[in-house]
Amino acid sequence: MRIPKAIRALIESFEKLPGIGPKTAQRLTYYLLHVPQTELEDFAESLSSLKKDTLVCSVCKNVAEGNPCPICTDRNRDESMVMVVEQPLNILAIERTGKYRGVYHVLHGSINPLDNIGPDELYIDDLLKRMKGSDGKGVKEVIIATNPTMEGEATAMYLAKKLKIGNGKLKITRLGMGMPTGADLDYADEATITQAIEGRRVI
Amino acid sequence: MRIPKAIRALIESFEKLPGIGPKTAQRLTYYLLHVPQTELEDFAESLSSLKKDTLVCSVCKNVAEGNPCPICTDRNRDESMVMVVEQPLNILAIERTGKYRGVYHVLHGSINPLDNIGPDELYIDDLLKRMKGSDGKGVKEVIIATNPTMEGEATAMYLAKKLKIGNGKLKITRLGMGMPTGADLDYADEATITQAIEGRRVI
Missing domain, CATH: 3.40.1360.10 (Dna Topoisomerase Vi A Subunit; Chain: A, domain 2)
Incomplete structure (x- = not known):
């Protein structure tokens, strides 16, 4: 079965985004088929005015x-x-x-x-x-x-x-480097621990 | 700092999509700032014609x-x-x-x-x-x-x-149920193995 052109075009647009693969692009497109037309128009409008209005x-x-x-x-x-x-x-x-x-x-x-x-x-x-x-x-x-x-x-x-x-x-x-707040020494990588030792502070 | 309205509108549109959280929505929007206007227009066009042309x-x-x-x-x-x-x-x-x-x-x-x-x-x-x-x-x-x-x-x-x-x-x-092609019995869940036993076939 050939995918309708309108659907294929939108899948291709989504695929160009970083981190969005062909499967996700398909899923998002078919999801949008169930969304009201006004919401699609809003989305389209914010896309085309993104760069014009900034x-x-x-x-x-x-x-x-x-x-x-x-x-x-x-x-x-x-x-x-x-x-x-x-x-x-x-x-x-x-x-x-x-x-x-x-x-x-x-x-x-x-x-x-x-x-x-x-x-x-x-x-x-x-x-x-x-x-x-x-x-x-x-x-x-x-x-x-x-x-x-x-x-x-x-x-x-x-x-x-x-x-x-x-x-x-x-x-x-x-910017200071070292352990992020809430982290666990056991799970920190060597590079981060090295930075934390080098950047130690007197308390 | 307030986020420009045009950017906020697009982030909100992305956030409505399934599986897209606030961080991904921000990342996609700021990515699109670096994309040529013609590509944005194509994306917008395919969104608004998605339902019209199907x-x-x-x-x-x-x-x-x-x-x-x-x-x-x-x-x-x-x-x-x-x-x-x-x-x-x-x-x-x-x-x-x-x-x-x-x-x-x-x-x-x-x-x-x-x-x-x-x-x-x-x-x-x-x-x-x-x-x-x-x-x-x-x-x-x-x-x-x-x-x-x-x-x-x-x-x-x-x-x-x-x-x-x-x-x-x-x-x-x-549709038949059981082990998917390429799978490993060790990693299959109980429900799938149960279905595979029940659906066994004479070879």
Whole structure:
């Protein structure tokens, strides 16, 4: 049996999403056949307006409704601290803690030679320029919060080197590493325990 | 930080899909920010035309481009056999084997009192009417291929009873149950092994 064209087209669209395989794409599509047309229209509308109704902030490269973004325009934020993250989604994770009052810079990825993503494909030059500009003069600390993966670490090393060349006095830090809250030593991997020992603190 | 409205709307649409939680919905949405606008438009278009460009076959309730569906109009199919399945997707699984030449009947679900789905919410009456009508006269066998779950089994029992009342001579069968190909006895559950013993065949 040939699958109807309308169904095949939607399956193909779902398959392009990360982590969605052919079986899941089929399941989601056939599920949507039982959903009211108005709900499908809402879904379609939010897809096509996703990029039309959002902007990349010219200062920090976060994705927002306005430019500059609400964080960059917020006068209560401490502009002497800049936290560098890989993705806009990472900002949400940091903001949920409520413990950070500085500003951000979003790279939109990490250096990954296997995927042909070098420093030029990321907003790294924009960060270096931002540090050199009038805004950058007041920056005392850059916190590099790329993910603790191979690519995130490589990006952090690259950034630290470049930032130090630009300004020798700049304090450059990396998010603390070690045991996550609620974990069990028995199940922690060697790399995490090694980091926890190296990063031990006086109590 | 408030998430931009356009992003929030799409996250909410993804969250409504089965098996997609808040984290996956966020990840998919932020992934789509990096996708070309034309691809988003294609996705949106296939969503809104999904139901507009498909019909439910008036004979077998399969979802197709035309009515009746290609299987019901195919004169090479054996109309004396009707296989009853829960979902249109199940037909694809059966057709992939290439071993079934009969026709189908899609219930669009299974009896599930916990979800308030009784026989009236499914295309069960349509099946009983189909059996009584002029088409149904030639039917010799109904293969009940609902899933081997609690709900699928209950639906099978209900259907078998109703079909027997309608036509005492009708042959009513259920898909064979037992060990799946490639499985290992050591890892099979008791229910499956019990079914395999009960359904043993002379070789």
